[in-house]
Amino acid sequence: MAYSFPEEVLEYVLSFIKTDKDRNAVSLVCKSWYEIERWCRRRVFIGNCYAVNPRIMIRRFPEIRSVEIKGKPHFADFNLVPEGWGGYFHPWVVAMARAYPMLEEIRLKRMVVSDDCLEMIAKSFKNFRVLVMSSCEGFSTDGLACIAANCRNLRELDLRESEVEDLSGHWLSHFPDTCTSLESLNIACLGSEVCFSALERLVSRCPNLRKLQLNRTVPLEKLPNLLIRAPELVEFGTGAYSAELRPELLSNLVNAFAGCKKLKALSGFWDVVPAYIPAIYPVCCGLTSLNLSYANIQSPDIIKLVSQCQNLQRLWVLDYIEDSGLDVLATCCKKLEELRVFPSDPYDVEPNVSLTEQGLVSVSEGCPKLQSVLYFCRRMSNAALFTIAKNSPNLIRFRLCIIEARAPDYLTYEPLDAGFGAIVENCRELRRLSLSGFLTDRVFEYIGKHAKKLEMLSIAFAGQGDLGLHHVLSGCDSLRKLEIRDCPFGDKALLANAAKLETMRSLWMSSCPVSYGACKLLGQKLRRVNVEVIDERGTPESRPDSCHIEKLYIYRTLSGPRVDTPDFIWTMDEEGNTPQ
């Protein structure tokens, strides 16, 4: 091409192209576009930290400003991934400290982050602005103190559900008086008391503070003083929502909440004293998101609250809401897009609340925009699932958890195959599905046939044999993440669909009859895929090849076998050699 237009023009055009998908497409046009694009890419998303390594990332994209990395497999949330598995942020931060001095944003999920890492962030990136750590662990409040003290332009510090070694609340006082840049602070996961006056001063001097999520130790009495200092708040998470009944506290709270004219999202609400719930009534009509999933309030109080939130788009709540509360939700909240109902007492076989499949059916009937569902309940029927599928054809995420494993249709005692089949057949845009209840291979036949846009599938205690897994692997064209536990899926389906695994981000299987021999075969067959056997009983070489392994994690990678595996993980080698 003798007459290509100047690089600067192309760069300018590319600055409007934001999504990874589009950027990747641009880079495939020709070599010069690939070059230009890679120099001006500013954000990178790494869905599996072992799919690539820092060196590769830096070599291709030298000018990154924002990095997002995910570590452990999703089932780590349920204690299925052994301690010490991996997902260490350390090698990344070391490499980026050298290569990306202008780095501004780090977002991590399920990674192990040490205080050293936090110190490195604080000292290496002078323009550092955003740190989000979702479900991470390995660091303490000392690391946070370092961030607070050194990141001059910090805008976001979000510790979302991380496990932090809480040495003291004193770290918050390390924000210097000159720090006025904070826009978002989420410390809800911290256990110990932060110095309240330091918090108050911090809030006062940050005029752009839009999001603030407190931890449980901040008492209700302190809220009014805090809220009047943060009138720009869009999202707010309370601490413990309880205090002795005092009328002046209630009226102070009412005024304080009323003063936050931009408030759209509320959360927190631990240990609720119902008499104080009316304090938030003034802001209800503006709320688009309400997280009551830690609130121990009963259905009548929830109903009074929810019925005032006509603009609600997202509700997270405990099953205390009951079917009656969900009926009210269906009547009052016509803009609802996302519903999550969590179990208040998941380990009791007997229901402690009157929440059944009917609640979800009502919501599907009343809320035409429903897209995303996470629902824990104790019984389900095919009939209910048919109705839900019919009412909500626009579902994108459907995660149903019937608490008793392998529970059949409670009316007919049949498997729930047909019900879930209706969901995948009617909900053409479905991207994420979690199954539960009694299911045969038939449900997988439906899924393989209809769920063409499905990207993530979670299966537990389901199916009859390899055929089930085969349907999924051969039929689901868009499948990226598959996680399976306690299902009778074994070698045959995996070996027959080995090539599929090269097109997916990852496959997790635990407590399934997959033999060690099959894992070795997969390791040989698959190129640029790590086949990792996780077994805490010691090397699988000491048992026959036909012996079933405990857990299996298979993922595509450019990085070769991991170099940081713990002693209970064996990577199957491409030559079929005995892993050491």
Place this chain on the structure above:
Amino acid sequence: MGTPGLGLEITELRLGLPCMGGKSKAAEKKRAFWEIDGEEDGSSSTTTEEKTQKVESGGKGSGNQVVVGWPPVCSYRRKNSFNGREKGSKTYVKVSMDGAPILRKIDLGPFGEYSELTRALQKLFHSFDHSEKLKDAENNEYVTIYEDKDGDWMLVGDVPWEMFTESCKRLRIMKNADAKGIGLHV
């Protein structure tokens, strides 16, 4: 708590190498040398270490055993929901291990179940050099006991987790040999 024979067996301490009925005698277990573990539930899956939690239904249970990670409530939520546990109040107890000269302290608050306690105890005493003693596995296993509110020494793992944290005053990791001597069947 549960009716015997319905699978609600008391979670019991399992010592020695976790063999699956003799199959993996050769298996070298480098990790835990003591466990708080439940009965294998004999399900069709062939895994080991299907750790079970006691169903806290006070006798109403239908015999369902609860397995690790089910129902799928994420660990953050499990630790932070209010289920009768006082959050914010630290529940530190002393832990002594036979042969280790220095006692430790551990906070029971953050844990939701026995397996988490086990892991934490392992970490706590990791530096204690027991490596040679492990060779003779039979004689050097340990059992974990606790002193309850009444001053009695009890076997860890018998009661539901919540009940345990409320009544546990201190922990002791005792040598198996001593345990046998006082009639503890492990």
